[in-house]
Amino acid sequence: MLSKGIHNKYLLDLKHGNIRQGLGIGCKLDEYYLFKQKELTIICGHDNVGKSYWIFWYFLVLALKHDLKFCIYAAENQYGQIMRDLIQMYAGRPFNELSDRDVMNHAPFIEQYFDFIDNSKLYTPEELINEFDKSDANGFLIDPYTALNRKFGYEANYEFLNMTRQYVNQSGKSIYINTHPTSESGRTGNIYPKGHMWEGHLKPPMSAHVEGGKSWLNRTDSFLTIHRLVKHETMKYVTLISVDKIKDTSSGGKQTLLDDYILCDFNRGLGFSVYGVDPLNYVR
Secondary structure, three states: OOOOOOOHHHHHHHHOOOOOOOEOOOOHHHHOOOEOOOOEEEEEOOOOOOHHHHHHHHHHHHHHHHOOOEEEEEOOOOHHHHHHHHHHHHHOOOHHHOOHHHHHHHHHHHHOOEEEOOOOOOOOHHHHHHHHOOOOOOEEEEEOHHHOOOOOOHHHHHHHHHHHHHHHHHHOOEEEEEEOEOHHHHOHHHEOOOOOOOOOOEOOOOHHHEOOOOHHHHHOOEEEEEEEOOOOOOOOOEEEEEEEEEOOHHHOOOOOOOOOOEEEEEOOOOOEEEOOEOHHHHOO
16 A cells, blocks of 8 residues: 555645656657656658658657667667667768768767667567666667567457556656558558648548547557658648547647647758757757
8 A cells, every 4th residue: 555645745846837848858748748767658640641751760869868868679670770770860971971980989879878779689578678677778669560470350459558557657768669550541441532732642540530449548658650642743742640549638739620630850861850940959
């Protein structure tokens, strides 16, 4: 049993608006989503819309701005390619324009902020959590959940989410899980209707579309959807972010409105500009 009165300080801080706020990256995204310790965030999006790339950019800005460290398990990406992307984002120049000396100077600097888990191995959820425990990172990424050697079904998802929830509660760390939507979300019934400015293009998946069902939305602190109109002539280089759940708004953040997105412009492969603001310009 917890001691009586253990929550008194929190209650008074809440009453007087003294709750510690999450960490932002210095752009409009901060109005809706902030990095918070001890939280579980689910990210969902269709294939090939750049979910992982956006996450790596977001982690890099947080790392440089707030001296945070991240541990990444990326089963579908080569770590050398991730390092290439991080280096050119940090340098602010395309990788092929950097000198060998630039690359060799930047690589160890970036590696101060990122640990990578061997993706040549297949992990059960329990084994991956044990790998996380070997890192002193502030945040961890599972990319994607479907790459784990796991059980299937609704109950199995709840079991996994309960385990990750227990880990963030006990460790004080944060976990991000990249997920895929069901095939239903990619069918013709999920396209923008006639008369819409994006008529005929695939809509982003809804939170209810996440593979595995509503257990993901129920058990997470925050839920983000990442989307891109990959066949649109002018919008294909704009990443659309919707924030579908913020459990604790007292520490910052809020849901985006229906069909209202945070627009992140693909910045020539050097990260993103959010409504004209490139957060990396202020932390390089």
